[in-house]
Amino acid sequence: MTRNRWKLYTVLMLVVTLVIGMALPAFASLDDARDELDEIRREREQMEAEMEAAQSELERLVNRLERLESDLVSAQQTLVRLNREISEAEDLIARQAKKIEETIKEIEETETYLEEQTEYLEARLQSMYKNGTVSYLEVLFSATSFTDFLSRFGFLRSLIESDVELVEAIEAARDKLEEDKAFLEAELERQEERRDQLAEDRVKAEQEQVRISDMISEQQRLRDAAQAQMSETEEYIRGLEQDEKHMEDLIRRMEEEGRFNEGEAPSQLFWPVVLQDTGSKVYFIISGWRTPSRPNHNGIDIAPPHFNSIGHRNYGGSNPAIAVASASGTILEAGWNNSYGWYAIIDHGGGWWTRYAHLHLKPDYSVGDFIAAGQMVGYIGSTGNSTGPHLHYEVYINGTRVNPEPLLTR
Numbered sequence: 001m002t003r004n005r006w007k008l009y010t011v012l013m014l015v016v017t018l019v020i021g022m023a024l025p026a027f028a029s030l031d032d033a034r035d036e037l038d039e040i041r042r043e044r045e046q047m048e049a050e051m052e053a054a055q056s057e058l059e060r061l062v063n064r065l066e067r068l069e070s071d072l073v074s075a076q077q078t079l080v081r082l083n084r085e086i087s088e089a090e091d092l093i094a095r096q097a098k099k100i101e102e103t104i105k106e107i108e109e110t111e112t113y114l115e116e117q118t119e120y121l122e123a124r125l126q127s128m129y130k131n132g133t134v135s136y137l138e139v140l141f142s143a144t145s146f147t148d149f150l151s152r153f154g155f156l157r158s159l160i161e162s163d164v165e166l167v168e169a170i171e172a173a174r175d176k177l178e179e180d181k182a183f184l185e186a187e188l189e190r191q192e193e194r195r196d197q198l199a200e201d202r203v204k205a206e207q208e209q210v211r212i213s214d215m216i217s218e219q220q221r222l223r224d225a226a227q228a229q230m231s232e233t234e235e236y237i238r239g240l241e242q243d244e245k246h247m248e249d250l251i252r253r254m255e256e257e258g259r260f261n262e263g264e265a266p267s268q269l270f271w272p273v274v275l276q277d278t279g280s281k282v283y284f285i286i287s288g289w290r291t292p293s294r295p296n297h298n299g300i301d302i303a304p305p306h307f308n309s310i311g312h313r314n315y316g317g318s319n320p321a322i323a324v325a326s327a328s329g330t331i332l333e334a335g336w337n338n339s340y341g342w343y344a345i346i347d348h349g350g351g352w353w354t355r356y357a358h359l360h361l362k363p364d365y366s367v368g369d370f371i372a373a374g375q376m377v378g379y380i381g382s383t384g385n386s387t388g389p390h391l392h393y394e395v396y397i398n399g400t401r402v403n404p405e406p407l408l409t410r
Contacts, residue, residue, distance in 0.1 A: 044240040082202040089195040107177040114170040239339020263349025266327035277319040289403040299394035309389035321380040334363040341384025357392035
């Protein structure tokens with residue numbers, strides 16, 4: 001091998017080695033990106049399974065609610081029936097009491113009549129005695145013949161029997177009225193007991209109606225919560241689907257441009273939320289990286305006071321909170337996502353990206369624009385799947401999301 005040929009061979013080997021050395025990290029970064037894509041897909045599949053389970057639970061709650069509403073209708077019908085029966089019982093009691101009152105009045109009148117007849121008989125006997133009228137025996141013994149005796153005896157017997165029958169008839173009528181009164185009083189007591197029982201049943205029916213109404217309210221609350229959770233899960237799944245598509249597009253673009261891992265990684269990441277007029281940093285983190293309550297949270301949420309949140313009803317009109325670039329780089333994406341709202345992704349080089357989400361307005365950048373460290377990305381807002389003004393901040397290294405907090409300088 002000649003000297004020149006040896007030199008050419010050596011150069012070629014160095015070039016091949018250099019190319020391989022450069023290609024391996026880039027290929028590894030693509031693997032990391034694909035791993036992140038697989039993670040997003042697994043998370044989407046998991047959320048879809050949870051969505052299916054939530055749908056089954058919602059159907060169970062709706063069926064339970066329908067049964068309870070049917071039970072409530074039955075309880076209301078029972079209460080209407082009991083109120084009607086109580087009203088009827090009250091009418092019967094009133095009529096029975098009136099009958100008893102009338103019977104008592106008849107008894108009193110009969111007693112008065114009996115007293116009058118007794119007094120009349122006594123007065124007649126006293127009158128006969130005082131006027132020297134002969135006794136019954138004298139009337140009999142003064143008969144002139146046996147026929148006259150029988151005639152006198154028959155008359156006296158008829159008179160006595162008539163008096164006795166009259167008294168007995170009056171006493172019988174009184175006794176019958178007393179029996180009627182006792183029967184009516186017993187019937188009145190029975191009707192009052194039935195009314196009292198119906199009143200107890202009504203109290204229980206009212207309590208049952210309240211119990212069922214409370215259960216319906218609770219089931220409605222659970223149903224509404226399940227529906228809200230399903231809506232949130234659907235929104236989250238749509239966000240994951242968009243993340244999946246974005247990641248696929250980014251990987252494809254990086255592969256096509258061959259610069260997936262080009263440049264140097266930033267030496268530090270500056271805090272991403274400051275107040276525009278004063279430059280003061282906002283450190284209030286309302287949700288950290290994958291907390292126990294939010295195991296799928298892939299970033300941190302930083303919230304400024306509402307007084308500094310443009311778009312909030314309590315905004316003070318000055319010194320708004322803004323998102324700033326954590327390091328210099330180029331805009332990789334800037335646009336809208338149903339989950340993230342208005343957002344931007346910055347490529348800082350070396351496979352490092354940062355995402356700024358829920359911005360108040362569309363970022364005033366185009367893909368490929370350069371942005372310097374500390375330069376404004378956008379106003380802090382509450383767009384997309386958000387419950388209040390905050391910045392959702394993510395860090396990617398070689399396509400994989402990592403916890404931003406240890407990487408940020410305060």
